Amino acid sequence: MPLVDSQEVQGARTAAVDRATGEAYWKKTSGLMWTVLAIWFVAGFGIHLLAPMLNPIHILGFPLGFYMAAQGSLIIFVVALFWFGKRQNQIDEEFGVQED
Amino acid sequence: MSASAKEKDPFIASLGKIYAGYTGGFAVFVILIAILEQMGVPDRILGYLFVGLTIGVYAYIGIISRTQAVAEYYVAGRRVPALYNGMATGSDWMSAASFIGMAGSLYALGYGGLAFILGWTGGYMLVAVLLAPYLRKFGQYTVPDFLGARYGGNAARLVGVIVLITASFVYVVAQIVGVGIITQRFLDVSFGIAVFVGLAGILVCSMLGGMRAVTWTQVAQYIVLIIAYLIPAFLMSAKVTGVPLPQIMYGFALERIEGLENQFRAAGMVPPPGVTGWHTQPFIGANGQFSMPAAVNFFALVFCLMVGTAALPHILMRYFTTPSVREARQSVAWSLFFIFLLYFTAPAYAAFGKVEIYQNIIGQPIASLPEWIKNWQIMSPYGVPWINIVDVNRDGILQWNEFRIHPDVVVLATPEIAGLPYVIAGLVAAGGLAAALSTADGLLLALANALSHDVYYKMIDRNAPTARRLIISRTLLIIVAIAAAWTAGNAGADILFLVAWAFSIAAAGLFAALVMGVWYKKTTNTGAIAGMAVGYVVTFGYLIWSEWFGLNFVQLFGAKEQIVAAARQVGTINPNFVSAELRAEAAAIVANAANVKDGALSWFGSIIGIPTDTVVLRNRVVGRLWGINNISGGIIGVPLSFLTIWLVSKFTTAPSQAMQDFIDDIRIPKGGVRLADQREAVE
Numbered sequence: 001m002p003l004v005d006s007q008e009v010q011g012a013r014t015a016a017v018d019r020a021t022g023e024a025y026w027k028k029t030s031g032l033m034w035t036v037l038a039i040w041f042v043a044g045f046g047i048h049l050l051a052p053m054l055n056p057i058h059i060l061g062f063p064l065g066f067y068m069a070a071q072g073s074l075i076i077f078v079v080a081l082f083w084f085g086k087r088q089n090q091i092d093e094e095f096g097v098q099e100d
Numbered sequence: 101m102s103a104s105a106k107e108k109d110p111f112i113a114s115l116g117k118i119y120a121g122y123t124g125g126f127a128v129f130v131i132l133i134a135i136l137e138q139m140g141v142p143d144r145i146l147g148y149l150f151v152g153l154t155i156g157v158y159a160y161i162g163i164i165s166r167t168q169a170v171a172e173y174y175v176a177g178r179r180v181p182a183l184y185n186g187m188a189t190g191s192d193w194m195s196a197a198s199f200i201g202m203a204g205s206l207y208a209l210g211y212g213g214l215a216f217i218l219g220w221t222g223g224y225m226l227v228a229v230l231l232a233p234y235l236r237k238f239g240q241y242t243v244p245d246f247l248g249a250r251y252g253g254n255a256a257r258l259v260g261v262i263v264l265i266t267a268s269f270v271y272v273v274a275q276i277v278g279v280g281i282i283t284q285r286f287l288d289v290s291f292g293i294a295v296f297v298g299l300a301g302i303l304v305c306s307m308l309g310g311m312r313a314v315t316w317t318q319v320a321q322y323i324v325l326i327i328a329y330l331i332p333a334f335l336m337s338a339k340v341t342g343v344p345l346p347q348i349m350y351g352f353a354l355e356r357i358e359g360l361e362n363q364f365r366a367a368g369m370v371p372p373p374g375v376t377g378w379h380t381q382p383f384i385g386a387n388g389q390f391s392m393p394a395a396v397n398f399f400a401l402v403f404c405l406m407v408g409t410a411a412l413p414h415i416l417m418r419y420f421t422t423p424s425v426r427e428a429r430q431s432v433a434w435s436l437f438f439i440f441l442l443y444f445t446a447p448a449y450a451a452f453g454k455v456e457i458y459q460n461i462i463g464q465p466i467a468s469l470p471e472w473i474k475n476w477q478i479m480s481p482y483g484v485p486w487i488n489i490v491d492v493n494r495d496g497i498l499q500w501n502e503f504r505i506h507p508d509v510v511v512l513a514t515p516e517i518a519g520l521p522y523v524i525a526g527l528v529a530a531g532g533l534a535a536a537l538s539t540a541d542g543l544l545l546a547l548a549n550a551l552s553h554d555v556y557y558k559m560i561d562r563n564a565p566t567a568r569r570l571i572i573s574r575t576l577l578i579i580v581a582i583a584a585a586w587t588a589g590n591a592g593a594d595i596l597f598l599v600a601w602a603f604s605i606a607a608a609g610l611f612a613a614l615v616m617g618v619w620y621k622k623t624t625n626t627g628a629i630a631g632m633a634v635g636y637v638v639t640f641g642y643l644i645w646s647e648w649f650g651l652n653f654v655q656l657f658g659a660k661e662q663i664v665a666a667a668r669q670v671g672t673i674n675p676n677f678v679s680a681e682l683r684a685e686a687a688a689i690v691a692n693a694a695n696v697k698d699g700a701l702s703w704f705g706s707i708i709g710i711p712t713d714t715v716v717l718r719n720r721v722v723g724r725l726w727g728i729n730n731i732s733g734g735i736i737g738v739p740l741s742f743l744t745i746w747l748v749s750k751f752t753t754a755p756s757q758a759m760q761d762f763i764d765d766i767r768i769p770k771g772g773v774r775l776a777d778q779r780e781a782v783e
Contacts, residue, residue, distance in 0.1 A: 036225060036228075036229045061350075065380075073218055074443060074444050075444075077225055082433045092426070092769055096770075099424045
């Protein structure tokens, strides 16, 4: 059975966008990447450094430090990823590089 | 065929109906079993029904998804919608360890166990942002395909394949052990037979239909496993707190645990070995005080698990199957959401289990313990009973440290602890089986694809016809599966700790080369190959050295106090597990303690202020560089791999213009990909 994907691969001889657009797009995409990595670092490591200080605060029985590692950071991860998908789509459209 | 499929595929359009019908069917099946139970059908028959019917359904999906098309076999035709790929990734990801073991680890370690929760979810941030969209745009079949195309062919591809095989094989063996344990308990057959029964279930799914069959089976398995995990947690929450919302209500359980722990301590009791006495306290040592090594270990483990997540090929290859780059990104978010549903429930299981045990079991006369405890005082494959009651002070009353529960029991016994009917226990078994089978499927496919596609097709015979490639692929799948089952049957439960190693090995071997391949244009072929090799060799070497030659390790990196301590530890291990030479050597060190000198590299071993030492684990004296447990072995390999790639790339010829064009194309969703070397194309 023939493979469509390989035709796609071999058919592409020229760049999809001009160099300047490509570079501007990548700059903005990199900016988003660093933003998301910053969120990742704070939610994955930063907050938990403070766990011993947060723990005396209790909400619904949860010591706050424990809560952040058990649920809080996870919720941040999930929300941040959906936000990232949306934001990256906007950037794609802004530079006209989204898929057809 | 996939081009027309993208337009309006009746199969894709009706997926919602198919899986809704399937979920409804499963619910009806569970209710039917419940009715049968009330009618007095014996538990054993119900167990057979649960295991038999669910495996039968997976096999059926596998058979109707059989395929002869290469793109279907390797990447499911690239038409898996983001949401379904997310579910498939969820069950691909969540193994027997997550389903059965996670809540138990949290029970034992308290806050310390949350490193697993954080590490195994946060890694998806790295997958989504750094890798998945670009690997999807690259658009070939395997992770080594990317390494081959980006880094000039077979050398890079081969190193990638070696890392992939090491990490995946260790991981798949652990899954088969998991399948064996569940099948053994619910079908009542010997462990060796159970392993091969499970194997048959795995093979029917993946062999005929490759990635296509595995994808649609994994979605079905996700539905079973999440239902099976959540229902007992809801019932348990209702029993302990009166409100069936486990994820919110376990805060009150935590409060009660803290109170009971204080009570026990006031009564002069101590926790059992391996269980923390301060469930919610972060970064503490055995005395309950802040401990720097505990904090360092926590963050090191989180880091290794996160980076490992983003480097395990059986996960990354799932993002080759979406129809577009956009959906690949979306799909990572869905994956994490579906994983999150289980992971944010796991700490609730641990807390409810602990409250129940601390409140109603500790302090009771041993002669009158509840029935469920007696059911679990049977031998586990680890050589001790699942629940081990040891009357240390012989007063006939169960003390805190006299109740020793294997972590896996926390989930498996929840239905009985909560006094639920057997149907729920069967449901949990079906869920655990789904988790283990789905992960094993994905791993076996990653292994077989690496061997058939990357080694055979790309490196040995580039002109092999499609039919032969698929035959080779299926044959290799069976061979790898049997090899894994043989290892599982012989090494058994002893190797479960190796799973954590798989993350460190994948992280150190692959992560840097993949990320820099996309994000750092100047990465050269030599740089990447050197970086992968250094990361892999250092990490794997460190793991083996510290695990099996701990005394030797600490003699090089430790100060004299730690060397003498390690030698003393050797003497405390059961002599059956220690060689005579090692015992003699250790005894000589202890006898000559006053003259022992610091290790030659002890300055390096204490460079972060925490000495390199040893602990007794798994009947071995295991070395810990900077006091970091070796399950976080990647903490050294990952940065070293990045550093090597960067440094070597500085001093080798920059990538060609054609390669730079290729990277430009990968970075942009629109358009095709101009490969620097056309021979690297998939067909």
